[in-house]
Structures are given as structure tokens and as C-alpha cells.
Amino acid sequence: MRLSRAAASAVLGFFALFATSNANNSHHQGVDYEAVKSDIWAALTDSKEFWPADFGNYGPFLIRLAWHCAGSYRTSDGRGGCDGGRIRYLPERGWPDNVNLDKALDVLEPLKIRHPSISWGDLIILAGTTAIEHMGGPVLGYCGGRTDDANGDASLQLGPTALQVDIANCTLNGNCSFPLGPTTIGLIYVNPEGHLADGDPVGITPDIRSSFGRMGMNDRETVALIGGGHSFGKAHGACPTGAGPSPIEDPANPWPGTCGNGTSKGKGRNTFSSGFEGPWTTAPTNWTNQYFSNLLDFNWTIITGPGAHKQWTPNAISGKKSPPSGIMMLTSDIGLISEDKYKALVQEYATNISSLSTEFAHAWYKLTSRDIGPAWRCKGPWVAPPQPFQLPLPDAPAQSADLWSLADKVKNVLSASTKGPSDTTADGQPYVGALLINVAKQCASSYRDTDHSGGCNGASFLLAPQNDYPLNKGTGDVVSSVLKPIADATPGASIADLIVLSGTVALAQASGRYDFYDHLRGGRVDLKTAWNLEEVSRLAPRTYIANPIVAVRDDWVVRGLTVPQGVALAGLPRSTFQQKNLGYSGSFGDPSKVDNTLFKLLVTESWVPTNKTGPAGPEYVAVDKPDVFVLQSDLVLHWDGEAKAVVQEFAADNDAFLDALVDAWSTIMNADLPPK
Ligand code: HEM
Structure with missing residues (x-):
């Protein structure tokens, strides 16, 4: 017919x-x-x-x-x-x-x-x-x-x-x-x-x-x-x-x-x-x-x-x-x-x-x-x-909350973080900044430049099936204990904007680099019901590449990151609380510091595997520093020739690292937003 x-x-x-x-x-x-x-x-x-x-x-x-x-x-x-x-x-x-x-x-x-x-x-x-x-x-x-x-x-x-x-x-x-x-x-x-x-x-x-x-x-x-x-x-x-x-x-x-x-x-x-x-x-x-x-x-x-x-x-x-x-x-x-x-x-x-x-x-x-x-x-x-x-998102509200007044509320939380999950600073104070940075990083991590899917807009990682992906473990708790109260008290504020904002505020405060704010953008919305399961499942973690160097480099390509951007992101402060939550022994340094510590460690220390592994791969400990832990994906940065050159540069020059981190952070936070 x-x-x-x-x-x-x-x-x-x-x-x-x-x-x-x-x-x-x-x-x-x-x-x-x-x-x-x-x-x-x-x-x-x-x-x-x-x-x-x-x-x-x-x-x-x-x-x-x-x-x-x-x-x-x-x-x-x-x-x-x-x-x-x-x-x-x-x-x-x-x-x-x-x-x-x-x-x-x-x-x-x-x-x-x-x-x-x-x-x-x-x-x-x-x-x-x-x-x-x-x-x-x-x-x-x-x-x-x-x-x-x-x-x-x-x-x-x-x-x-x-x-x-x-x-x-x-x-x-x-x-x-x-x-x-x-x-x-x-x-x-x-x-x-x-x-x-x-x-x-x-x-x-x-x-x-x-x-x-x-x-x-x-x-x-x-x-x-x-x-x-x-x-x-x-x-x-x-x-x-x-x-x-x-x-x-x-x-x-x-x-x-x-x-x-x-x-x-x-x-x-x-x-x-x-x-x-x-x-x-x-x-x-x-x-x-x-x-x-x-x-x-x-x-x-x-x-x-x-x-x-x-x-x-x-x-x-x-x-x-x-x-x-x-x-x-x-x-x-x-x-x-x-x-x-x-x-x-x-x-x-x-x-x-x-x-x-x-x-x-x-x-x-x-x-x-x-x-x-x-x-x-x-x-x-x-x-x-x-x-x-x-993977459609709801329309933005007619009136979005003002980012800068939200930033003040986030700063208050950071200076008085006592409730819910947190790290402990060297002087014994609770500190939630590294956890907020991790939440923002995870929120953005689903973005794929290859098919422009995923990203932090919509905060879809808080919903099924993404909330079950191993690296997202614990992120929902941080959002509900720290950010949800702010969103509830602020008309027009989206959780997705708050996530990006709070990670950015934490980074700016801990590094003293206020150019983290230069590319800060709002206008994100929150997904109310999970995306169609058949469609969203493509954002599942890619764990199929056996060779760790190839896996790390492929991840950067899929996410649209340059080598310096990929290396810089590894240097983000790493929450000890979250590392333990994921099954590891700890972090490479003070979670409340944003500096080139990781890269200095990579070029000076020798490493042996611990018996632990988790969703981010196997863990290693420094031979001469039994409290310092890195992941195999960090060591890869010193094994791959091109990444190693960047590691060496960052180890020698903290400002070069922070410049690259500002660039990499704004890239991943804004990758899924329409051009301004
Ligand atoms: C032609 C195989 C799916 C559209 C052909 C030809 C083969 C083939 C062997 C002949 C090519 C030639 O000798 O010129 C298959 C197989 C498929 C598949 C194994 C999946 C199991 C599709 C799909 C579409 C499609 C999904 C489009 C929606 C066409 C068209 C032609 C064609 C329009 C004719 C081309 C012409 O007349 O020159 N396909 N195909 N095919 N296929 Fe498919």
C-alpha cells in the first residue's frame, strides 16, 4: 500500500x-x-x-x-x-x-x-x-x-x-x-x-x-x-x-x-x-x-x-x-x-x-x-x-535567582560547615569545600563532547540511574545537607546552579584565585523526573579500556579536554572523607588546599600499590610517606610522555597549574550550556 x-x-x-x-x-x-x-x-x-x-x-x-x-x-x-x-x-x-x-x-x-x-x-x-x-x-x-x-x-x-x-x-x-x-x-x-x-x-x-x-x-x-x-x-x-x-x-x-x-x-x-x-x-x-x-x-x-x-x-x-x-x-x-x-x-x-x-x-x-x-x-x-x-530539560524559570547573592549564602556555609559530611582541616575544623568541589566535578563529569550529551545542567546525576554510578556515591547526601536548604530558601535558585557555584566559591577561596569567577554562569535548571532509561544509559561510566594510559587519554578526548586541562583537573583538592567513602585509604594532601601538591609528589615520590581499589581504579601509597595516597590514574600522568611534561611544568610552577585549573574548571562547568 x-x-x-x-x-x-x-x-x-x-x-x-x-x-x-x-x-x-x-x-x-x-x-x-x-x-x-x-x-x-x-x-x-x-x-x-x-x-x-x-x-x-x-x-x-x-x-x-x-x-x-x-x-x-x-x-x-x-x-x-x-x-x-x-x-x-x-x-x-x-x-x-x-x-x-x-x-x-x-x-x-x-x-x-x-x-x-x-x-x-x-x-x-x-x-x-x-x-x-x-x-x-x-x-x-x-x-x-x-x-x-x-x-x-x-x-x-x-x-x-x-x-x-x-x-x-x-x-x-x-x-x-x-x-x-x-x-x-x-x-x-x-x-x-x-x-x-x-x-x-x-x-x-x-x-x-x-x-x-x-x-x-x-x-x-x-x-x-x-x-x-x-x-x-x-x-x-x-x-x-x-x-x-x-x-x-x-x-x-x-x-x-x-x-x-x-x-x-x-x-x-x-x-x-x-x-x-x-x-x-x-x-x-x-x-x-x-x-x-x-x-x-x-x-x-x-x-x-x-x-x-x-x-x-x-x-x-x-x-x-x-x-x-x-x-x-x-x-x-x-x-x-x-x-x-x-x-x-x-x-x-x-x-x-x-x-x-x-x-x-x-x-x-x-x-x-x-x-x-x-x-x-x-x-x-x-x-x-x-x-x-x-535528554530534554525543563524550561528555565522566568526569574532566576541572582548568582552573587547566592554566592554569599554559599560562603556562609563554607565558613561554618558543621552539619553533614565533611573533612577535617589541619587545625581540626570541619571543612565541606572539597566535598562541594567533588559534587560539582561529578555533576559535570557526564558531559561528552563527542555527542554533546550530559553535563551538570539539569543535575541529572542526582536521579536514576546516574545516582547509582559508583563515583557519584555520597554526592546526593552533600547536596541535600548543604545545598538543598539554600535552594529551598531562595526562589528561582536551581540546585544545578548552586552545585557549580559552591564548587567554584570553594575553589576560589582555597586558592586565592578569584578569576575562577570570571567564567561563572547561571541559568541551569533541575530535572524533576529522571530521563528515559534507554536514552540516559549511554552516560554510564566508561570502564572498558584495559590500558590505564589509553583510558585516561580517551576520557579527555571524549570530554573535549586538552592534555593540560585533563592534567590540571587531577590536581583538584581531594576530600579524604569522600576517598574513604569510595573505599580508599585517604587523599594525597590537605583537602582544604588548592595548589600543585599532587604534581610535586608525582615527580619526587616512589609509589607502591595498596591493597585497595575503587571506582576510580587502584590506589597507591608513597613509599616514604605512608599517609599520602594517589590513584593509578594520577600515576598515569607521569607515565604518559605528553602528560608528564605538563606534570613537570605544574610541579615547578603553581601559578601555571592554577591558570590551567581555572581554564579547565570553567570548560567543564559550562560545556553543556548554550553559547552566551
Ligand atoms: C541498500 C544492507 C539497514 C537504507 C542496502 C544494501 C545492503 C544493505 C547490502 C545494498 C547496497 C548496494 O549494493 O547498493 C543493510 C543492512 C542493514 C541495513 C544489513 C541492517 C541490518 C538500513 C537502514 C536504512 C537503509 C537502517 C535506512 C534507514 C538503505 C537504502 C538502500 C540500502 C535506501 C538502497 C540504496 C540504493 O538504492 O542505492 N542496504 N541495510 N538500510 N539500504 Fe540498507
């Missing part, structure tokens, strides 16, 4: 969103999104000789480009996705799954030249989304705002590279698991031909669930995306001889194609991409739910297709209608009817196109926008309302 545009609009109201733009927002940083979209619309059916469009429409090809650009995203560390436009560079450009997508980029190149201010990432996703609309498919909206990377370095961790092996090795390609996104490096998700290409549809379903799960997609989203995507276009495997050299083997003319002869060699009917051949439906340039009904209406048999790969062909179920000629399915498609949960969804989407349309529109928006982060970062005229995957 084909869903007409009018029907889609009536059922979903989606077209209204994508077609009716908000004129005020139609330009962003010189990008005229409306004009780009209208040029894409025209280009879709303007077939070019260098790469003739199947069925006279580049739509399916551009949807595949957008899907492969966005589909590298993984929840484990927020890496991947189309932001950065790195599908243009190695290593992604050379992945076998991206075969011939260089030609899809060539189709878009004249548009990029005509509209230089749109980023490649934005153009690719706008092209895929416009193609869906052009072929009558449902669209929830479009979130622009990607910026292009100058090279493919940020994809080195996605593999296949030495850095990927360091961070997340995969000993048998095809069996790759968390934290990697796909089961097979070089493919976007799973092997279409079955687990390790074994042609078994039953065996591929756990792979599909696992790999789409690592991308943050549940079963409903997964089945809607695969079947909605394969409503369009066809697979290409015209002959058994293949696509030819990859971009690594021949960067000037990758995948020239070896099927056919003369001027039509390797293109049009003679295209070889994946090596499978044929469309999934009889209407590959129209939005239908035929993919799902085709799966259910016929008996599917495995054959070897013209491209010498295993694919599936339909036969009539006895007494039922004959299948149309030419359609095919992949082993991964047949997987969706080889398992009960997936099959129930195939049945739902086969009989209820509006359910499919709703699910597909939402899942496509999530697929393509999730690397951009919260909804406020989306640019352009067709931004959809905030979605659960964007």
Missing part, C-alpha cells in the same frame, strides 16, 4: 513540519536551508551520465549515504555520526560498506559548491531527509548545525586502525561487541549475508539486536528503520567480478566497477556495490509498507545471486498469490521474520502503515540528529520539538 502525501500529512502532520518552515530560523550562519533543500529536490531526478540514477531517482542512493554517514554513531562513547562529515575521509571512506558512496558525494558536490556555507554533514543529512519526503515518506523534521572536520582523525577509533585496537579490539571481525558499534568493522552494522556470512537468518537476529542496541535503537526503531529504509532503492551486484579497487588501493578512481563493457561498464545496470542484486519492493521510489508485506506474503528461499552472494528469492505460499518477479531480500531482512519479537513488529508494520510512518519518522530523526546533542543545538527551519533521545 502506498501512503499518499496527503494521507501521510493527515495521519502524521509530519509533512506540515518539514514543508512549512519557520521563516525566522531558515538561515543559520549564512546557510539558506530552504534554498539548499529546493536544489536537492531538483537534483534528485536530474540523472547524470557519470552515475545514472536507478529508476531516474537518486533518492535511495542518498538515503543510503545519509544512513551510512549517521549510522557509525555508537552510544558507548558518543563517537561516530555524520557531524564532521568524515564519511569523506579515510578510514570511513574506505570501509567496504561505503562502496560507491563516493559517487553519491559526487552527486552532491555541485550543491556544496553552490551553497558553500552548508557543512557536508548537514548537506548529506538534508539530502537523505529530502529524498524521503520526495518519495512520499514521513519526515519528523530536520536538525541542522553540523560542522565539518578537516580530516578523518575522529573516526580512527571506529577502525580499522591501531587506535581502535588500543581502545576496543575486535579479535574476530564479525564478532565485534560493545563498545564498538557494528559486529563487523568496516560495515555499518551487521553482515547482510548472515553472521560471518553464513546465510542463516536465525543466527543474524542476535547480531541485529545487539548492534542496533549499541547504536541506541530499540526493537521498534530497528525494524522500522531497516524496513523503512529498504522500502526504497535496490542492492547492486550485477556480476560476480566485483567493484574493483577500494579507495585505499586506488584513491584516484575507487571502485570503478568491473561488470559490463564499454561506456556503461561498472554503472547503471552494471553496478556492483554490495554484491547482492535487486530491489525489496516493486515500488522502490515510493514510500510503502510493501517490504513488510513481502516478507510475510511469500516463502523465501536462499539462492546465489548474480553477484555471487547469498540472497533470498520469493516463492508463492501454496494457494496464495504469486510473488512479483525481481524482488529479493537479504539474510538480515529474513532475520526479521525468523524471531518472534521482530516478526510481531513486521506484522504490525505490514498491516498498519501509519504506525510504521510514525516510528520511521521518529527513528530517522533520532538516527540522523543524535550526534548533535540537545535540541537547542539544532539549527534550521524544520527543527522538531525536543525528543527523548535529546
Whole structure:
């Protein structure tokens, strides 16, 4: 059944969103999104000789480009996705799954030249989304705002590279698991031909669930995306001889194609991409739910297709209608009817196109926008309302509390801290400053620069599931005993602002450096109910990297920190009370002092492991100072050459340390806020 545009609009109201733009927002940083979209619309059916469009429409090809650009995203560390436009560079450009997508980029190149201010990432996703609309498919909206990377370095961790092996090795390609996104490096998700290409549809379903799960997609989203995507276009495997050299083997003319002869060699009917051949439906340039009904209406048999790969062909179920000629399915498609949960969804989407349309529109928006982060970062005229995957926050109150009068209240607490958890200063006084600094550090620590998720705004770390993460232990007690009374007595004060403020006040007082206030910002809000569990679980601590040096350095990259910033943050005062709370013996120094003590210790002392370990890794004690404890992550700073140079600088120059700490602190406290 084909869903007409009018029907889609009536059922979903989606077209209204994508077609009716908000004129005020139609330009962003010189990008005229409306004009780009209208040029894409025209280009879709303007077939070019260098790469003739199947069925006279580049739509399916551009949807595949957008899907492969966005589909590298993984929840484990927020890496991947189309932001950065790195599908243009190695290593992604050379992945076998991206075969011939260089030609899809060539189709878009004249548009990029005509509209230089749109980023490649934005153009690719706008092209895929416009193609869906052009072929009558449902669209929830479009979130622009990607910026292009100058090279493919940020994809080195996605593999296949030495850095990927360091961070997340995969000993048998095809069996790759968390934290990697796909089961097979070089493919976007799973092997279409079955687990390790074994042609078994039953065996591929756990792979599909696992790999789409690592991308943050549940079963409903997964089945809607695969079947909605394969409503369009066809697979290409015209002959058994293949696509030819990859971009690594021949960067000037990758995948020239070896099927056919003369001027039509390797293109049009003679295209070889994946090596499978044929469309999934009889209407590959129209939005239908035929993919799902085709799966259910016929008996599917495995054959070897013209491209010498295993694919599936339909036969009539006895007494039922004959299948149309030419359609095919992949082993991964047949997987969706080889398992009960997936099959129930195939049945739902086969009989209820509006359910499919709703699910597909939402899942496509999530697929393509999730690397951009919260909804406020989306640019352009067709931004959809905030979605659960964007971890939305409540609106700020009309009148926020004045930060500076709040600061006075915090100072009073700091000078008279007696109730609740606290440290004890050298002269026996209770001191809560180091605990407040730790609370602010933990509040901000969930921020990931890779997908702009998390951060202190919302104070979500006080709610499930983050309040159970080991390093957050005890932070809720400090907030309720010290900060909650201030918030309760001050209209418009958010706990999140108070957390950042109190950590900053404590740092400024203890260091005597009042430039900690220079970048202090307010306006944060508090989340009242926990975020959707499926979505927020991506912020779980990353504990999977075995090599401690690689783990520390990777953490800095994911959080968007430079090496000096990362090293400086290790030097924050460390609460003895909190260290014991976490299962350690103590701290490296006086919790009420902010200075370069840690770095001086690292360059002068020898260390042996204690028998203790905790959520921040193993503990060490100074051989000559039995009361001085550091963590392995501190020693790493002296093991890694680049970090060691910074440690040496900080050990010799307290002001250099404090300068870097002011910079690092304001970076992590403000990382999740919109620019001023
Ligand atoms: C094409 C595999 C999910 C959209 C293809 C092809 C393969 C494939 C092998 C043929 C490529 C060629 O030879 O040209 C898979 C697998 C998936 C998956 C194994 C996951 C289990 C998706 C998703 C979407 C999508 C989620 C989009 C939402 C498309 C489109 C085409 C295509 C539009 C046709 C491209 C063209 O006509 O040029 N897919 N795919 N696929 N795929 Fe997927």
C-alpha cells in the first residue's frame, strides 16, 4: 500500500513540519536551508551520465549515504555520526560498506559548491531527509548545525586502525561487541549475508539486536528503520567480478566497477556495490509498507545471486498469490521474520502503515540528529520539538535567582560547615569545600563532547540511574545537607546552579584565585523526573579500556579536554572523607588546599600499590610517606610522555597549574550550556 502525501500529512502532520518552515530560523550562519533543500529536490531526478540514477531517482542512493554517514554513531562513547562529515575521509571512506558512496558525494558536490556555507554533514543529512519526503515518506523534521572536520582523525577509533585496537579490539571481525558499534568493522552494522556470512537468518537476529542496541535503537526503531529504509532503492551486484579497487588501493578512481563493457561498464545496470542484486519492493521510489508485506506474503528461499552472494528469492505460499518477479531480500531482512519479537513488529508494520510512518519518522530523526546533542543545538527551519533521545530539560524559570547573592549564602556555609559530611582541616575544623568541589566535578563529569550529551545542567546525576554510578556515591547526601536548604530558601535558585557555584566559591577561596569567577554562569535548571532509561544509559561510566594510559587519554578526548586541562583537573583538592567513602585509604594532601601538591609528589615520590581499589581504579601509597595516597590514574600522568611534561611544568610552577585549573574548571562547568 502506498501512503499518499496527503494521507501521510493527515495521519502524521509530519509533512506540515518539514514543508512549512519557520521563516525566522531558515538561515543559520549564512546557510539558506530552504534554498539548499529546493536544489536537492531538483537534483534528485536530474540523472547524470557519470552515475545514472536507478529508476531516474537518486533518492535511495542518498538515503543510503545519509544512513551510512549517521549510522557509525555508537552510544558507548558518543563517537561516530555524520557531524564532521568524515564519511569523506579515510578510514570511513574506505570501509567496504561505503562502496560507491563516493559517487553519491559526487552527486552532491555541485550543491556544496553552490551553497558553500552548508557543512557536508548537514548537506548529506538534508539530502537523505529530502529524498524521503520526495518519495512520499514521513519526515519528523530536520536538525541542522553540523560542522565539518578537516580530516578523518575522529573516526580512527571506529577502525580499522591501531587506535581502535588500543581502545576496543575486535579479535574476530564479525564478532565485534560493545563498545564498538557494528559486529563487523568496516560495515555499518551487521553482515547482510548472515553472521560471518553464513546465510542463516536465525543466527543474524542476535547480531541485529545487539548492534542496533549499541547504536541506541530499540526493537521498534530497528525494524522500522531497516524496513523503512529498504522500502526504497535496490542492492547492486550485477556480476560476480566485483567493484574493483577500494579507495585505499586506488584513491584516484575507487571502485570503478568491473561488470559490463564499454561506456556503461561498472554503472547503471552494471553496478556492483554490495554484491547482492535487486530491489525489496516493486515500488522502490515510493514510500510503502510493501517490504513488510513481502516478507510475510511469500516463502523465501536462499539462492546465489548474480553477484555471487547469498540472497533470498520469493516463492508463492501454496494457494496464495504469486510473488512479483525481481524482488529479493537479504539474510538480515529474513532475520526479521525468523524471531518472534521482530516478526510481531513486521506484522504490525505490514498491516498498519501509519504506525510504521510514525516510528520511521521518529527513528530517522533520532538516527540522523543524535550526534548533535540537545535540541537547542539544532539549527534550521524544520527543527522538531525536543525528543527523548535529546535528554530534554525543563524550561528555565522566568526569574532566576541572582548568582552573587547566592554566592554569599554559599560562603556562609563554607565558613561554618558543621552539619553533614565533611573533612577535617589541619587545625581540626570541619571543612565541606572539597566535598562541594567533588559534587560539582561529578555533576559535570557526564558531559561528552563527542555527542554533546550530559553535563551538570539539569543535575541529572542526582536521579536514576546516574545516582547509582559508583563515583557519584555520597554526592546526593552533600547536596541535600548543604545545598538543598539554600535552594529551598531562595526562589528561582536551581540546585544545578548552586552545585557549580559552591564548587567554584570553594575553589576560589582555597586558592586565592578569584578569576575562577570570571567564567561563572547561571541559568541551569533541575530535572524533576529522571530521563528515559534507554536514552540516559549511554552516560554510564566508561570502564572498558584495559590500558590505564589509553583510558585516561580517551576520557579527555571524549570530554573535549586538552592534555593540560585533563592534567590540571587531577590536581583538584581531594576530600579524604569522600576517598574513604569510595573505599580508599585517604587523599594525597590537605583537602582544604588548592595548589600543585599532587604534581610535586608525582615527580619526587616512589609509589607502591595498596591493597585497595575503587571506582576510580587502584590506589597507591608513597613509599616514604605512608599517609599520602594517589590513584593509578594520577600515576598515569607521569607515565604518559605528553602528560608528564605538563606534570613537570605544574610541579615547578603553581601559578601555571592554577591558570590551567581555572581554564579547565570553567570548560567543564559550562560545556553543556548554550553559547552566551
Ligand atoms: C541498500 C544492507 C539497514 C537504507 C542496502 C544494501 C545492503 C544493505 C547490502 C545494498 C547496497 C548496494 O549494493 O547498493 C543493510 C543492512 C542493514 C541495513 C544489513 C541492517 C541490518 C538500513 C537502514 C536504512 C537503509 C537502517 C535506512 C534507514 C538503505 C537504502 C538502500 C540500502 C535506501 C538502497 C540504496 C540504493 O538504492 O542505492 N542496504 N541495510 N538500510 N539500504 Fe540498507
